[in-house]
Amino acid sequence: GSRVSVTIHVEGMTCSSCVHSIEGRISTFDGVHNISVSLDKKEARVQFDPRRTTAEQLREGIEDMGFDATLPTNFV
Amino acid sequence: MATQKHVFNVEMTCEGCSGAVTRVLNKLGDKVAKFDVDLAQKKVVIESALSSDELLETLKKTGKETTYVGQEN
Numbered sequence: 442g443s444r445v446s447v448t449i450h451v452e453g454m455t456c457s458s459c460v461h462s463i464e465g466r467i468s469t470f471d472g473v474h475n476i477s478v479s480l481d482k483k484e485a486r487v488q489f490d491p492r493r494t495t496a497e498q499l500r501e502g503i504e505d506m507g508f509d510a511t512l513p514t515n516f517v
Numbered sequence: 518m519a520t521q522k523h524v525f526n527v528e529m530t531c532e533g534c535s536g537a538v539t540r541v542l543n544k545l546g547d548k549v550a551k552f553d554v555d556l557a558q559k560k561v562v563i564e565s566a567l568s569s570d571e572l573l574e575t576l577k578k579t580g581k582e583t584t585y586v587g588q589e590n
Contacts, residue, residue, distance in 0.1 A: 453540075455533030462534075462580035505578050507537025 444474055447496045449485045451478070452509035459508075467502055470494060485510075520550045522589040523569050525561045528582035532556065537579045545575060562589060 454460060460478045463485060467476050472493025478485045487499050496512055503510035529535050535556040542552050542563065551564040563572055569585050576583045 453533055453536055455536075456531035458530040459533040459537065462537075466580040505541070507540035507579050 443490060443492065444488050445491045445496075446486065446488045447499070448513060449487065449496070449500055449503060450511045450513070451483055451485050451503055454478070454480055454483065454508060456480070463503060463506060463508070466506060467499060470499065470502055473499070520564050520566050522562060522564050523572055524586040524589050525563070525573065525576055526559055526584045526586055527561050527576055527579075529554075529556050529559050534579070534581060538576065538581075541575055541578055560586075 451463070454463070457480065460480050463478050464476050467473060467485070467487065472490040473487060474490065475488040476485060485503065489496075489499065500510045500512050527534075527538060529538065535554045538554050538561060542549055542554075545565075545567070548567055549563060549565045553562045555561070561576065565572060569588075573583060573585055
């Protein structure tokens with residue numbers, strides 16, 4: 442299938458447990474192929490199928506979990 | 518509006534976790550009268566008119582292990 446990659450900026454993670462929560466939950470979303478979250482860089486890199494989900498839905502998913510999530514300004 | 522105090526155990530390990538719980542509860546706005554997040558005891562007490570099931574759903578959104586303990590007076 443087709444895949445798109447987006448790096449979402451995430452504020453509010455302070456330990457590896459936060460990282461695991463996000464990876465665990467977002468990886469179950471429909472259309473998500475792969476997610477890797479970096480605590481140091483405060484970002485989540487997500488590979489997804491644009492026909493099944495959108496970057497905005499992924500951002501909302503992280504936001505719903507109680508973190509500040511922002512898409513890169515240049516993302517279309 | 519009649520509110521009840523519900524107690525939950527939430528598997529929180531750091532301030533990021535308790536901060537996340539605080540934020541999802543804040544998003545409920547008026548539907549939650551008062552809440553207290555206790556990181557050390559891994560306990561969350563919520564005073565709300567919402568049912569324990571609705572509150573449990575909200576807490577589970579954080580992706581953390583959550584169990585309902587019961588009501589508190």
